[in-house]
Amino acid sequence: MGRTLVIVESPAKAKTIGRYLGDHYRIVASVGHVRDLPSSSLGVDVEHEYKPRYINMKGKDKVIRELKDDAKTADRVLIATDPDREGEAIAWHLSTLLKIDPASDCRVTFNEITEKAVKEAITHPRSIDMNLVDAQQARRILDRLVGYELSPLLWKKVRTGLSAGRVQSVATKLVVDREEEINQFKPEEYWILQVRLQTDLQQSFTAKYQGNVKNDKLEKVRLLNKEMTDAVISDIKDKPFQVYRIKKGQKQRQPYAPFTTSTLQQEAARRLSFSSKKTMSIAQQIYEGVDIPGQGATALVTYIRTDSVRTSQEALEAARDLIGQHYGPAYVPKQPRLFKNRHSAQDAHEAIRPAHFELSPQELERHLTRDQYRLYKLIWERFLASQMSAAKINTLVVDTVCQQQLFRSSGEQVIFPGFLAAYADIKLDQAEQTEPDELNKDDNHEEIPPLEEGQSLINMLTTPTQKFTQPPARYTEASLIKAMEEKGIGRPSTYAPTISTILARKYVEKQQRQLFPTTLGTVVTHLLADNFQDIVDVTFTAGMESKLDIVEEGKENWVKVLDEFYPPFHKEVEHAAEHVDRVKMPVVKLDEKCPECGGDLVIKEGRYGKFVACSNFPECKYTRNLAEKVNAHCPLCGSGLESRRSRRGSTFYVCDKKGADPDCKFISWDLPIDGQKCETCGSYMVFKRFRGRSFPKCSNPDCPTNARAKKKKTESEQPADKADQQIQEGEV
Numbered sequence: 183m184g185r186t187l188v189i190v191e192s193p194a195k196a197k198t199i200g201r202y203l204g205d206h207y208r209i210v211a212s213v214g215h216v217r218d219l220p221s222s223s224l225g226v227d228v229e230h231e232y233k234p235r236y237i238n239m240k241g242k243d244k245v246i247r248e249l250k251d252d253a254k255t256a257d258r259v260l261i262a263t264d265p266d267r268e269g270e271a272i273a274w275h276l277s278t279l280l281k282i283d284p285a286s287d288c289r290v291t292f293n294e295i296t297e298k299a300v301k302e303a304i305t306h307p308r309s310i311d312m313n314l315v316d317a318q319q320a321r322r323i324l325d326r327l328v329g330y331e332l333s334p335l336l337w338k339k340v341r342t343g344l345s346a347g348r349v350q351s352v353a354t355k356l357v358v359d360r361e362e363e364i365n366q367f368k369p370e371e372y373w374i375l376q377v378r379l380q381t382d383l384q385q386s387f388t389a390k391y392q393g394n395v396k397n398d399k400l401e402k403v404r405l406l407n408k409e410m411t412d413a414v415i416s417d418i419k420d421k422p423f424q425v426y427r428i429k430k431g432q433k434q435r436q437p438y439a440p441f442t443t444s445t446l447q448q449e450a451a452r453r454l455s456f457s458s459k460k461t462m463s464i465a466q467q468i469y470e471g472v473d474i475p476g477q478g479a480t481a482l483v484t485y486i487r488t489d490s491v492r493t494s495q496e497a498l499e500a501a502r503d504l505i506g507q508h509y510g511p512a513y514v515p516k517q518p519r520l521f522k523n524r525h526s527a528q529d530a531h532e533a534i535r536p537a538h539f540e541l542s543p544q545e546l547e548r549h550l551t552r553d554q555y556r557l558y559k560l561i562w563e564r565f566l567a568s569q570m571s572a573a574k575i576n577t578l579v580v581d582t583v584c585q586q587q588l589f590r591s592s593g594e595q596v597i598f599p600g601f602l603a604a605y606a607d608i609k610l611d612q613a614e615q616t617e618p619d620e621l622n623k624d625d626n627h628e629e630i631p632p633l634e635e636g637q638s639l640i641n642m643l644t645t646p647t648q649k650f651t652q653p654p655a656r657y658t659e660a661s662l663i664k665a666m667e668e669k670g671i672g673r674p675s676t677y678a679p680t681i682s683t684i685l686a687r688k689y690v691e692k693q694q695r696q697l698f699p700t701t702l703g704t705v706v707t708h709l710l711a712d713n714f715q716d717i718v719d720v721t722f723t724a725g726m727e728s729k730l731d732i733v734e735e736g737k738e739n740w741v742k743v744l745d746e747f748y749p750p751f752h753k754e755v756e757h758a759a760e761h762v763d764r765v766k767m768p769v770v771k772l773d774e775k776c777p778e779c780g781g782d783l784v785i786k787e788g789r790y791g792k793f794v795a796c797s798n799f800p801e802c803k804y805t806r807n808l809a810e811k812v813n814a815h816c817p818l819c820g821s822g823l824e825s826r827r828s829r830r831g832s833t834f835y836v837c838d839k840k841g842a843d844p845d846c847k848f849i850s851w852d853l854p855i856d857g858q859k860c861e862t863c864g865s866y867m868v869f870k871r872f873r874g875r876s877f878p879k880c881s882n883p884d885c886p887t888n889a890r891a892k893k894k895k896t897e898s899e900q901p902a903d904k905a906d907q908q909i910q911e912g913e914v
Contacts, residue, residue, distance in 0.1 A: 187256035198471030295481035367653035385631035389589035437601035440533035443674030451660035567605035670724030
């Protein structure tokens, strides 16, 4: 048997696959992309069918040289990059560099990195799917054309260094539109009227006003003001209530589908407070493999970039067996649950699920990092729940009347948890939902005492509450991803990098999980919307994604798709360059004069956030940090602390110099913790941030506690998403 070279993207993936293949196989990593469009020029010949000019990526010379040397000594070369457009494109670029015929059987794919899946794929290689390559190539060129033509326009009309992109601009517009909707919202008054009713056995419960009963029918009434509310109160004052109707029922709640990329990011944000970028970074680690004692590098989940909710028959059977063993036969439905994809193009992959059902989260907890364990546990529980029986719930609705005014109480009781035993409900974040209609919200989640129709009740307390309708909630990362998916903007691999990009570009900022548009983001969005309607139009962008799907299916030519878009777009850019005036960024004036020239000081937004500058710029170049008060005190003199931004955008903390010692020079990258001293050396403690979380740490670098904490890095961090480069460079 000859020697076979297998090429994957990452060293971690190579290590995992190496466990399953024998000595006749050598597994090496390309470390992501090896070729791309040049960053210094457009790299696309728009006059000749949009022919791209690919070059070897900077810093990849050594990798490419080693790949070529390995290929020369191998009897066969197989390319095992990820099973999506991006992976297919990497495979095609590798075949070009290594002079491998893409039509030959050189390509292998697998949805999960398990011994069975890997060996099955190795024995059934195929040719490179040029439809997938063309779809990715069309997306790459499309984003390059948009980015390279719009970005210079923004430099001239707004500010140097800005960028625009086909997907990032639409995502920004969603945030801007939501903020404008909130600003334009006019609250409307309404009232909630509740009564506390008591039986003759002194058992009480709450009921909420619904409307009038006429001819045995309920006419809903919304109390719009105090006068209407007082009229009802006056009508029922000192009058007895009577049980009008009792309605008992039972309902079933069906489980959720297993995770797709989008729903994984949404749930990780809600339940674990992970950013989308962090979710994909950790998911990549557990997909490619982690070291398990006694087993070596082991992949824990299936492929993590997918729109599909389909599950293999083998996985369904394994899940049902596990559910029966752990929860009991009653939790296993008669037939496996099959979930339907919205589009046929999504069926190429499976949903995200565990790859090894014998490795439960509890068994692996001590071998994983805290974040790896929490994400793996979330995927495990969601998948098991998707194949469990429905939850059975008893419902109870009690209508009571007084003077033909109807009040309602309702509740429910879970009599069989079903899938909820594995995947319990959580309360939605306020930013994930619109304001609830409290008039129609019947579930009081209160125990209602035994009642009979016609039974008399006493009103112990009447409680009117004034309310005002609320504007729609601002987006969080989770709700923005959900909106992008529902509107067809982007694809699984682009959600996380798109959000990372608009945050990095300072078009959007995050405050307590909510996304706010910056002044810069609003200005750029309005400029694009006024002059390039298609670029920021949700329907147009979604339509382009659909066309790329059709290219992937081999039903459309990628050059034709680009030719329908580019010529009219290019004319719009030329027209805007000539006729659009330079935008003057709005500034906020401070009640303070410039110490150098006496001009007014204003707050401006720069590349790394807000700062104070002189209004006489460029004649006067005075600037300073915009200091913001923080809830902490200087550990040296006891005065207050301010947070400031470095030239590179990092936050640091300084003494406000208004305490007992006006010459205090305290400065720190880490926020001090008030009143806490190190038990070992007595130095003040600080909040240290690492991988998205904060923890207390001694500020003294020579403290023995810090010496013990110093550990050599053993994990190589992979990019959160292969599309990061596409989004960041292709849209610049």
